[in-house]
Amino acid sequence: MAALPKRIIKETERLISDPVPGITAYPDEANLRAFTVTMNGPDSSPYEKGIFDLELYLPDDYPMCPPKVRFLTKIYHPNIDKLGRICLDVLKDNWSPALQIRTILLSIQALLASPNPDDPLANDVADDWKKDEPKAIEVAKEWTAKYAKAKE
Template sequence: MSGHLSKRIMKETERLAKDPVPGISVTAHDENARYFNVILAGPEGSPYEGGVFRLELFLPADYPMQAPRARFLTKIYHPNIDRLGRVCLDILKDRWSPALQIRTVLLSIQALMSEPNPEDALNNEAAELWKKDAARAKEIAHQWTLEYAR
C-alpha cells in the first residue's frame, strides 16, 4: 500500500507518531493512508477547554501542491466552523503553501479554536453573536463543548 504514497506523506506521518503535537492525536486510516482520524483537545483558556473533538483530515492526490481538507466530526459552536464541520481557515484555502505540513494545519486549527475570527465566518449566527456579545458566544461554545465533546 505504501508504494503509491509519497515519501512526504510517509515522513509526515512518521514524525507525527514519533513527535506528537501536544493535545493532538493523529492516526492514519487503515484502508486509506491519506485519510486521518484526529482527536484534538480543546485548548486551555478557550471555551472548548476540557472538550475532546474528533476531526477528519484528508490529503488530496496532489498533496502537498493542494491543501488538505479538514472537517470536525464533533459538533462545535464556532464562527469559523459550519454545522457540517467544515473549517474556514486561510491556510486551507488561498494561503496554502506546499511548505506547510499536516502538523501546521492541526496547530492552526487548534489556534483558531483559541482565537475565533468572526470576520471570516462560516457560521454567521455564531459570528454575529461573537461580535455583539463575545461573553455569551463563549458561554454557548462552552455549553456545546460540555454537551457534545465529552
C-alpha cells in the same frame, strides 16, 4: 491504491513518533491518506477540556493543494460551520506546499483559541459573537460540555 509519496510517509511517521501536544492523528489502515484526528480544546478557551474529533484527508495532489479537514464533533465557533468545515486561510488561499499536516493541526488548534468572527463561515454564530461575546462564549462552553466529551 497507488503507493504513498515519501513526503506523506515521512509526515505520518513524525506525527506518530513526535505528536503535536494535545493532538493525535492516525492514518486509517484502509486508506493511508485519511486520518482520524483528536484535538484537545486549548486551555483558557471556551473549548477547554473538550476533546474534538476531526477527519483529515490528503488529496492526490497534496502537497500542491491543502488537506481537507473538518470537525466531526459539533462545535459552536464562528469559523466552523454546521458541517464541520473550517474557515482558515492556510486551508484555502494561503496554502503553501511547505506547510505540513502538523502545521495545519496547530493552526486549527490556534483558531479554537482565538475565534475570528470577522471572517466567519457560520454567520449566525459570528453575529452572536459580535452582538454578545460573553454569551457566545457561554454557548461554546455548553456545546463543548455537551458534544466534545469534555473531561472534568
